[in-house]
Amino acid sequence: MGSYPFKEIEHKWQKRWEELGLFKTPEVPKKKMYILEMFAYPSGDIHMGHFRNYTIGDVVARYYLMNNYDILHPFGWDAFGLPAEEAAIKRNIDPKTWTLNNINISRATLKRVGISYDWDREVITCNPDYYKWxxxxxxxxxxxxxxxxxxxxxxxxxxxxxxxxxxxxxxxxxxxxxxxxxxxxxxxxxxxxxxxxxxxxxxxxxxxxxxxxxxxxxxxWIGKSQGAEFDFLIEDSNKKFTVFTTRPDTIFGVTFVAIAPEHPLATELARGTPYEKKVTDYVHQAQLKTEIDRTSEVTEKDGVFTGRYALNLISGERVQLWVADYVLPSYGTGIVMGVPAHDERDFQFAKKYQIPIKVVINPPGESLDATMMESAYVDHGIMLNSGQFDGLPSEEGGKKVVEYAIGKGIGRFQVNYRLRxxxxxxxxxxxxxxxxxxxxxxxxxxxxxxxxxxxxxxxxxxxxxxxxxxxxxxxxxxxxxxxxxxxxxxxxxxxxxxxFVCSSWYHLRYVDPHNSKEPFSKEQAKLWLPIDLYIGGIEHATGHLLYFRFITKVLYDSGWLPVDEPAIRLFNHGMVLDENGEVMSKSKGNVVSPV
Ligand SMILES: [Zn+2]
Ligand SMILES: [Zn+2]
Known part of the structure; x- marks a missing residue:
């Protein structure tokens, strides 16, 4: 069997498709099909790793085309941003020249491979006619x-x-x-x-x-948790602060409070006291540390005492105020209550600094002794040392505690999101x-x-x-x-x-890419949205795929869009690996060109 003469056959048919205008988007679709692959960072020429993405879209688009659908299958370039800028700096070229040059080379490659894009709808995010919008x-x-x-x-x-x-x-x-x-x-x-x-x-x-x-x-990633907030009163001050917890049933077990180093209270509390220098030194140190070091399960938690106390308004007890870098400013209010008997991290921290441990939940049918404990008891059980709530099952008791706090105006039910x-x-x-x-x-x-x-x-x-x-x-x-x-x-x-702001709305520009008066017309949006099939890598799950849903919803709320979700169907593919099992990427220098 002779070999397949790629060059001749490809060239012949590509010319024919071009003459027919086969991939041009119809003005008014009767049976629309919007197929989109995530666009590309032009940080180099297109390589085989990209082609997995594009070939899937190409096959699907051609299938629907042959089934009499009116197809929108566009392509574009995520041209701004760090990847292109870093690559340009490395080569001592300005980012614009580098980026536009790569786009020209990559576009030519895509055309030679014959992917079924409507090139009249190409968008380039670093062009003023795009970034204006x-x-x-x-x-x-x-x-x-x-x-x-x-x-x-x-x-x-x-x-x-x-x-x-x-x-x-x-x-x-x-x-x-x-x-x-x-x-x-x-x-x-x-x-x-x-x-x-x-x-x-x-x-x-x-x-x-x-x-x-x-x-x-x-x-x-959005990380919704149901819990409660409680107010604490700083001793020798009329200032209050608030903590968020998912375990209101342990409020009587609080023996210390830990403040994130970035929280304004951290340095404020020790100001003008003998503790000031130690606290400010600690705060500076903490900011040089990475989030992994701060929150890792294996590193020992540390902190610094501010010399100050606060009043637990529910129990009436006095608790120590610490600054500790395992508390991230992004969690809850940036201040957490420390319950050593019922939280493992708090337990380790209390042991290290000889902070009291107070048991307020017993396992059913058992009785814990704080002096004998080798780790925290984190499950639910029966409340004790908790005033009027003693004897209640802790799940039910937790709700009662919050209701009590609401009555006193010192706490409330609160939903917390991990999303920032x-x-x-x-x-x-x-x-x-x-x-x-x-x-x-x-x-x-x-x-x-x-x-x-x-x-x-x-x-x-x-x-x-x-x-x-x-x-x-x-x-x-x-x-x-x-x-x-x-x-x-x-x-x-x-x-x-x-x-990622540029890429949060590019799917909308394709429906009307030459509009100079608006980002897109509402009529065109109505004709083509939502995307019927969106194809791209799983690495965007909690980045781009969240952002483009958000921007779509905002524009829906302002009456610009007929839909509040951007894509009906999402297909994630894996990554193309080289012969050593490494992900193919320009920066690793292990890419293979498709042409
Ligand atoms: Zn970096
Ligand atoms: Zn002015």
């Missing part, structure tokens, strides 16, 4: 109170020299460069995704054609500028919609090597601008947006 989305969120600036302890990658969203930190490691991430207190922009936590969680039930494992990952607001500002050059202006008189003022896009200044004016603050801060011609409200000189926000 990314900025518009920022303004929409700002109008709705869903974009805000706040000082917070944020994830900092010392190697990428930028902040990262929680979703970009996997087990304490930077998603991009794999360096351990530390914490820094900085003023940053956030999207209030937590306002949608409940809907993002509940609507997972609607997604019957999404893989179960992705839904489980999102559920865990989405940190979207980056101290990097290669991204969509944040469309906000800082005026001495007016404060933070949004750029008027008519003045979008806020253009990223040309490379020759910018030293884009990361320094730990935004490179745009030093570009006078970019920064200095008249305040849209009062007309005085003011300055633009120097940060750029997380690349």
């Amino acid at each position: 990314t900025q518009w989305i920022f303004l929409k969120l700002y109008e709705k109170g869903l974009a805000y600036q706040a000082e917070a302890a944020v994830n900092w990658c010392p190697s990428c020299k930028t902040v990262l969203a929680n979703e970009q930190v996997e087990a304490g490691i930077c998603w991009r460069c794999k360096s351990p991430v530390t914490k820094r207190t900085l003023t940053q922009w956030f999207f209030k995704i937590t306002a949608y936590a409940e809907r993002l969680l509940n609507d997972l039930d609607k997604l019957s054609e999404w893989p179960e494992n992705v839904k489980i990952m999102q559920r865990n 607001d989405w940190l979207i500002s980056r101290q990097r050059y290669w991204g969509a500028p944040i469309p906000m202006i800082h005026c001495d008189d007016c404060g933070v003022v949004p750029v008027p919609e008519t003045e979008l896009p806020v253009l990223l200044p040309e490379e020759e004016k910018v030293d884009f090597i990361p320094k730990g603050r935004s490179p745009l801060e030093d570009v006078e011609s970019f920064r200095r601008v008249k305040c849209p409200r009062c007309g005085k000189m003011a300055s633009r926000d120097p940060d750029t947006m997380d690349t």
Whole structure:
């Protein structure tokens, strides 16, 4: 059997498809089918690893085409962001030239392979005609109170020299460069995704054609827990603070309270006392540690006593106030109650620092002796040493305790989410500028919609090597601008947006990619949405796949979209491995080209 003459046959048919306009999207679909593969980071040429994704989409699109469906099957480039910028810096090229060059090479490869894309609908997120609308989305969120600036302890990658969203930190490691991430207190922009936590969680039930494992990952990431909040009163002060707990039944067993080092109270409590230096030293140390070190099961927990006490308003008992770095500022209120007898971590901590251990739950039919315990008793049981609640089964008793606290105005039922607001500002050059202006008189003022896009200044004016603050801060011609409200000189926000903001709405741009008046028309959105089949890697389960659901819901609520979920069906594939079983990736240099 002779070999198959790829070149001749491929060329002949590709030419024919092109002449027929076979993959052009019909203007008005009768039986629509929107098939989408996650678009690509143009950090190099397309390789075989990408083709798994694209071939699946190609086969499905052709199948439906032959079955008389009207197909929307577009492609585009996730062109802003760290991957492209890092690759460009490494080669001493500016990010724009590098990115657009890669796009040209990769597009040519995709065309040669003959994937059935409608290239007329290509989107490139680093082009002003696209990021104008990314900025518009920022303004929409700002109008709705869903974009805000706040000082917070944020994830900092010392190697990428930028902040990262929680979703970009996997087990304490930077998603991009794999360096351990530390914490820094900085003023940053956030999207209030937590306002949608409940809907993002509940609507997972609607997604019957999404893989179960992705839904489980999102559920865990959102991390809803039912519990209670209790107020404590700081001794020698009229200040109160609040703790969140999932075990209100153990409130009488609290013997200490642990405060996250990033919490303002941590340094405030010891100020002007002999404990001050020890506490501030500890706080500085903690911020250099990674989240893994702080929360790992194997490392010994440590902390520092503030010299201060608080009153447990339920039990009336005096408890020690500690600062401990195993408490993360992102959990609950950033302050947790320590119940050594009934929580293993608290037990180890109490043993180490000789903090009292008070038993308030006995196993059914048994009686615990705090002095004999070698580990915490964490199960439910019968309450004791708990005043009027003695003798109650602890599950029932926990509810009674909260009801009692509600009556006294010192506690309440509370739902807690693990999900945090989405940190979207980056101290990097290669991204969509944040469309906000800082005026001495007016404060933070949004750029008027008519003045979008806020253009990223040309490379020759910018030293884009990361320094730990935004490179745009030093570009006078970019920064200095008249305040849209009062007309005085003011300055633009120097940060750029997380690349995951760009990709949170690209599926919407494809329905109307050349619209210069709107991000997309509502009519086109009605014709094509939602995506019928979305294909991509599982690594996006708690990042992009959560963000694009969130932005879809926000735009649905503002009347822009006919659907509140972006994709009916999701298909996750694995990764293509090389001969040694390593994931194929440009940065590892083990890629194979398809052509
Ligand atoms: Zn990094
Ligand atoms: Zn002003």
